[in-house]
Amino acid sequence: MSTAHTSGLPPSLIISSRDFNRLEALLDSPALRRLPAAVALMNELNRAEVLPPEQVPEGVVTMHSTIDCVDELTGEDHNLTLVYPNEANVDKGYVSVLAPVGSALLGLSVGQTIDWQAPGGRHLRLRVTGIRYQPEANGEFHR
Structure with missing residues (x-):
C-alpha cells in the first residue's frame, strides 16, 4: 500500500489520541501483529500527529467518520464510513481500518x-472531498 499523493510525499496525518490508543491496542493482538495490513496501519500511526480528541479539526478523517471521496482516475464517487474490523460491512460502505x-x-x-x-x-x-460526519466535531469524544 502506498499512501503517497501526487507530490510523491505521504500526506500529513492527524489522529485523535483516543483512536490512536484503541488502534494501538488492537494492533498489539498476537493474531493481528504480523498481518501486512496491521504493519501498514502501525506505520501510519507512527508518522501521525496525535491530538486530544477535542483538538482534532473537523475536516479530518477519524474512526467512525463518514466521508465522501472521489477516485480521481475514474471519476467514481464513494461514501465510506471508517470502522474497526469487527464493524466492517461492504454493503453498508463500512470500511475496516x-x-x-x-x-x-x-x-x-x-x-x-x-x-x-x-x-x-x-x-x-x-x-477526500467532504466529511458528512465526524464524532469529534459532534462532541463525541468518548465513543
Missing part, C-alpha cells in the same frame, strides 16, 4: 489524496 483503503484514509484531511493498489492490482487515487 485494516483494509488498505481504510488505513490509508485514516487521518487525512478534506482535499488530500491517496494512491494505492486495490486487490487485483488496480491503481486507485482517492481524494
Whole structure:
C-alpha cells in the first residue's frame, strides 16, 4: 500500500489520541501483529500527529467518520464510513481500518489524496472531498 499523493510525499496525518490508543491496542493482538495490513496501519500511526480528541479539526478523517471521496482516475464517487474490523460491512460502505483503503484514509484531511493498489492490482487515487460526519466535531469524544 502506498499512501503517497501526487507530490510523491505521504500526506500529513492527524489522529485523535483516543483512536490512536484503541488502534494501538488492537494492533498489539498476537493474531493481528504480523498481518501486512496491521504493519501498514502501525506505520501510519507512527508518522501521525496525535491530538486530544477535542483538538482534532473537523475536516479530518477519524474512526467512525463518514466521508465522501472521489477516485480521481475514474471519476467514481464513494461514501465510506471508517470502522474497526469487527464493524466492517461492504454493503453498508463500512470500511475496516485494516483494509488498505481504510488505513490509508485514516487521518487525512478534506482535499488530500491517496494512491494505492486495490486487490487485483488496480491503481486507485482517492481524494477526500467532504466529511458528512465526524464524532469529534459532534462532541463525541468518548465513543
